[in-house]
Amino acid sequence: MPVRLLNVYKQNNITVIGYEKVTCTIYNPTSSQGWGDGSILYDGTKIQKNVSSGYRFIAVSEDLLWKYPIGSLVEVCCFENSEYYTGFWQVRDKMNSRKKNHIDFLQENMKMKLRKNYCFIRRVE
Numbered sequence: 069m070p071v072r073l074l075n076v077y078k079q080n081n082i083t084v085i086g087y088e089k090v091t092c093t094i095y096n097p098t099s100s101q102g103w104g105d106g107s108i109l110y111d112g113t114k115i116q117k118n119v120s121s122g123y124r125f126i127a128v129s130e131d132l133l134w135k136y137p138i139g140s141l142v143e144v145c146c147f148e149n150s151e152y153y154t155g156f157w158q159v160r161d162k163m164n165s166r167k168k169n170h171i172d173f174l175q176e177n178m179k180m181k182l183r184k185n186y187c188f189i190r191r192v193e
Contacts, residue, residue, distance in 0.1 A: 087145060087188035088135075092153070095127065095172040096120075109174075110162040111138045120176040127161030127172040136191055138162070144171075145188040153187060 097107060097120045108114055115123060126144075128136050136142055136159050146153040153173055163172055171189060 087143075087190045089186055090132070090189050091170045091185055092144075092146070092187045093170070093172050093185065094175045096175060096177070109160045111160050113160055115174075118176055120174050123160075123174060124155070124157050125160040125174045126157045127163045127174070128159055129163045129167040129170040130165050131168050132171070133162065136189070141192040142189050143192050147187075156192065 097115060107116070109125065110127070113125075115125075126142070138159055138161075140159050142157055142159060144153055144155065144157055157173070161172070161174065163170060171187070
């Protein structure tokens with residue numbers, strides 16, 4: 069039986085096992101940052117733009133789509149006063165192809181700032 073090696077990271081004296089470190093940012097449901105007028109996601113889901121933070125949807129870069137395909141559930145772990153983003157999110161959108169190893173959190177405004185520009189992610193089976 070093959071042995072699966074897990075990624076192990078240490079952050080603030082906390083060990084995170086089985087996650088992948090990715091760059092993370094926030095995007096808004098607007099025409100400049102999304103598809104059409106911003107109310108339709110890559111998978112065809114129509115959202116209400118004024119409450120988009122409540123959906124807990126993320127976009128992933130194209131290079132991560134094979135690990136985290138559209139519709140998959142992921143667990144995200146953030147540190148340093150960005151705990152709002154820690155938890156379960158669903159992949160529903162795809163980022164521009166110029167981004168690599170990157171996820172975007174869907175938010176209708178920028179109230180919930182990210183303190184660091186990286187987090188840890190793993191797929192939930």
